[in-house]
Amino acid sequence: MLTQIKEATAYIQQFVTEPPQAGIILGSGLGNLAAEITDSTEISYNDIPHFPPATVEGHSGRLILGKLGGRPIVAMAGRFHYYEGLSMQQVTFPVRVMKALGIHTLLISNAAGGMNSQFKVGDLMIITDHINLQPEHPLRGKNIDELGPRFPDMSEPYAKTLIAKVKSIAARKNIPLHTGVYVGVQGPTFETRAEYRFMHIIGGDAVGMSTVPEVIVAIHSGLKVFAMSVITDMGIREEDNVITHEEVLAAARAAEPHLTYIFSELVQQL
Structure with a gap:
């Protein structure tokens, strides 16, 4: 893995003018943030050594280097x-x-199904x-000490300092926010009604098919993480809860x- 990381990094560094301070992962239907990135260079995943191609509708498959809020990302x-x-x-x-x-902070967005009755689409x-x-863990197997510890602490996977900053940002703009627990599942099916109820009972407020593996590896790597879900459907409805990917997008x-x-x-505040 170390060799693959080095080869992919070396390829991308050809296009880097300033080491990025933050990484951003844009989820389903949320790719238009790319339009806000200035001085940008786009690289297809297909061109980066060892990157798989993106295959899901709503995921364009590009790595973007540039600036957001004046910061290299x-x-x-x-x-x-x-x-x-x-x-x-x-x-x-x-x-x-x-x-x-070179990033020190990872920001993640995703689309998720709501399981909290206080939420709406x-x-x-x-x-x-x-x-x-x-059903699988990204750290299973021999640990590579150069990448992180064998048993990373997951007691604060989402940085409280970053959460506080976002709450302040949203308050100034009167943007309503919820906080909650995200349940990561395999997919690709949307959940049954019984599964939604089960996941809500065990403490979940939203459910999706991504994010958790990325966060685990980010924490293993020593990164600070902030993540936000867009509630794109309400899985706890007992009637008329047929969900399509088009509606989610x-x-x-x-x-x-x-x-x-x-x-x-x-x-800007990092």
Whole structure:
């Protein structure tokens, strides 16, 4: 893995003019934040050594280098998922590469199903903790000490300092926010009604098919993490809760202006 990380990093560094301070992973339907990135250079995942191609609608498959809020960043317009048939090491490989490029903070967005009755479609939820129900772990296998410790502490996977900054940013703009626990599942099916109820009972407020592996590897790498979900459907409804990917994308795009503002302001304060 170390050789692959070095080869991918070396390729990307050809296009780096200033080492990025933050990495951003843009989830389903949330790729338009890329338009706010200035002095940008875009690299197709297909051109980066050892990067898998993006295959999911709403994920464009580009790595973007540039500036956001005047700060140098690297952004993933499109992420990888375990359900695509990739290993967890492949899913989280870009986090390793962004760390090697120099980032100290990782910002993540995703689309998620709501399981909290206080939520509605289009709401934003700051992730304060997560429950990992995915069937594989990105750190399984021999630990590579150069990348991080064998047993990383997960008591604060989402940095409280960054959460406080975002709450302040949102308050100034009167953007309503929720906080809650994100449940990570394999997918690619949306959940049954019984599964939604189960995950809410065990402490979940929102559920999705990403984020958790990336956060685990980020913490293993010594990065600070902030993550936010756009609530794109309400899985706890007992009736008429047929969910389509198209509806998820539409809800994510509608919420995107607030998400873009929050991420841009947060990057400025790093």
